[in-house]
Amino acid sequence: MAAQQRTNYCNGEWVESESTETFTVTNPADQSVIAEFPKSTAADAERAVQAAVDAQDAWANTPGPERGAILRRAAGLLEDRADDVAETLTREEGKALAEASGEVQRAVDILYYYAEKASDLAGDAKAPSGRDSRLRTVTEPVGVVGLITPWNYPIAIPTWKAAPALAAGNAVVLKPASQAPTVVHELTKCLDEAGLPDGVFNVVTGSGSEVGGTITSHEAIDAISFTGSSAVGEIVRDSASETGARIQLEMGGKNPAVVTSSADIDEAVDIVGSGAFGVTGQACTATSRAIVHESVYEEFVDGLVEYAENLEIGPGLEADMGPQVTESELEGTLEYIEVGNEEGATLETGGGVPDLDADGHYVEPTVFSDVESSMTIAQEEIFGPVVSVIPVSDFDEAVAIANDSQYGLSASVITDDLSQANRFVDDVEAGVVKINEKTTGLELHVPFGGMKNSSSETWREQGDAGLDFFTTSKTVYLNY
Known part of the structure; x- marks a missing residue:
């Protein structure tokens, strides 16, 4: 049977790469072919970044409850397809079906969680020191964000990065790992069908040097969240330092x-x-x-x-x-x-x-x-x-x-x-x-991150900490 041909997702459409080259994803259990994906170019990544830039302001100005409603619909769609997506995950990544099912459910739960959080991102009122005045903070998205995700949790990690980014009003460009990108496409279909506006979420497949390098070095990218090896994480850190992008790196462990x-x-x-x-x-x-x-x-x-x-x-x-x-x-x-x-x-x-x-x-x-x-x-x-x-x-x-x-x-x-x-x-x-618990396994509503070479030790992921990375704040003084 011929391999299923996959494309990139850019500006609300499934689009062909400028490259004619592809790479094949195979089942690690028996070498059967799962799908073929575009080996995208820097120009493809540039196009995705531009789509995100064009969509950013309108998405940032979308009310938080409306953003949350889209994430909630996407969660329901993914939940309805959970069995099929879990089987796809097992076929392309190899983990046991029970583990894959748990991972897909984690992605569903993350979408539901941040759907609710989207309504609470207005800021805080504070007590001013003077009379006849008001003091408050305003929470805003950081901007356009680049996400680079690994193959070992190919739907959970993209979701726990993308969901808080979207909930906070950021536009996203995601490069999934080439070993297991198929389930990211399934997640993307759910977001698309849930009504996410064009350009708010974009997916480009390809090499880390070509696609990932374009994303991490792009002047229009305001923040980069990366999970992967320490060696590649250091490259991402160096690239981000050139543009001044905010970084979040989660790397190896022993x-x-x-x-x-x-x-x-x-x-x-x-x-x-x-x-x-x-x-x-x-x-x-x-x-x-x-x-x-x-x-x-x-x-x-x-x-x-x-x-x-x-x-x-x-x-x-x-x-x-x-x-x-x-x-x-x-x-x-x-x-x-x-x-x-x-x-x-x-x-x-x-x-x-x-x-x-x-x-x-x-x-x-x-x-x-x-x-x-x-x-x-x-x-x-x-x-x-x-x-x-x-x-x-x-x-x-x-x-x-x-x-x-x-x-x-x-x-x-x-x-x-x-x-x-x-x-x-x-x-x-x-x-x-x-x-008295194993080192693996994480709750989705508490911070996750490491020390030393396991992390950039900047912002944590998941829970409220996940939102902190994707937001910035203004302090507003009002004297009446």
């Missing part, structure tokens, strides 16, 4: 889960296992390091090995753990496993390609023990289902090793000791801290 001597080990195994192997380990918040007190170390390792070996690997429509998204991602994971062996860590289970009757990018869930914090597999982000188990002799050592990383995104402690739980919250260097 997330620790500390297991204390008081922890319920069965619970700890479930928490670490789901955090490490869920979504095939392809999450910036995935649990990558288990830092375990020596008194429960062997019991924990045995339990985690059993957890990994009981996972069913296969196509995401059928199994517990699907493939990695591309061959290059699989090769990168296998290279890190080889490095772990060479550096002297003990490979407890996994480490190879499973023997499956499928031509996909599969890797076994992998557990290393006897890992030292200085080892490469304990320092560099792997972005695959690999967890390093590190023994420690006390709680202070555990926290020190948790902080021994260039990253600081998410961290967890599993303990029945209230004192240690609170000390962990105080001392760990992470933007998201969890007690």
Whole structure:
């Protein structure tokens, strides 16, 4: 069957790229073709930016409740199509269907959430110091925004960036990841059918250097929100500094889960296992390091090995753990496993390609023990289902090793000791801290972001913090 031909979305229309070149999106479970997308040019990105510029003032002047009503209609449309969109997500990205369904529902919930928030963006009244006067603030959109999103949450992350941007009255240009852009098109269809005005939301597919580079360096872009690798994030930061655009960068992670001597080990195994192997380990918040007190170390390792070996690997429509998204991602994971062996860590289970009757990018869930914090597999982000188990002799050592990383995104402690739980919250260097919960999984109404090389440490995403990034304010003094 011929691949479905997709186009860009610009100024309220599905339009052909100026380029005749395309790229193919394939199912990582079996290499079947999902669709073909335009390998767009800088001119295509320029056209999308101009459409957003032309639409910006009218959208900013649209009453907040009216903007919210459009987001609410889009949420309902996406909710009606959730099963089909989830299956599409699994086919193009690879994650298990239950995980894909949860992600699509998250996008629905985000749209509903910001639909309501759109009515509350007028500003605040303040008490003036003098008589016969009024003092207030006025909230306004920042302008035209560029969004660059990753493949691992290909509908949730675009939605949690686009929804607050649109709710606040900004016009948007979005470049989705080339590995999994199809579900962004499904989101776009919902926004279009919900009545979003022409030019307010634009989608351009293509390379990061050509399309992404045009967006991030464009003088008309007022703010840039990026999620992806730290290396690319630094390029985005440098580009934005040339134009003065506001930036929001969410990047890598090397997330620790500390297991204390008081922890319920069965619970700890479930928490670490789901955090490490869920979504095939392809999450910036995935649990990558288990830092375990020596008194429960062997019991924990045995339990985690059993957890990994009981996972069913296969196509995401059928199994517990699907493939990695591309061959290059699989090769990168296998290279890190080889490095772990060479550096002297003990490979407890996994480490190879499973023997499956499928031509996909599969890797076994992998557990290393006897890992030292200085080892490469304990320092560099792997972005695959690999967890390093590190023994420690006390709680202070555990926290020190948790902080021994260039990253600081998410961290967890599993303990029945209230004192240690609170000390962990105080001392760990992470933007998201969890007690007796896995490092993955986020509530949509609270801030999300990291520290150190995990983030620009400027504005957080989600909740009211997500709106802060996409708005600016005026202070109004009235003397009557």
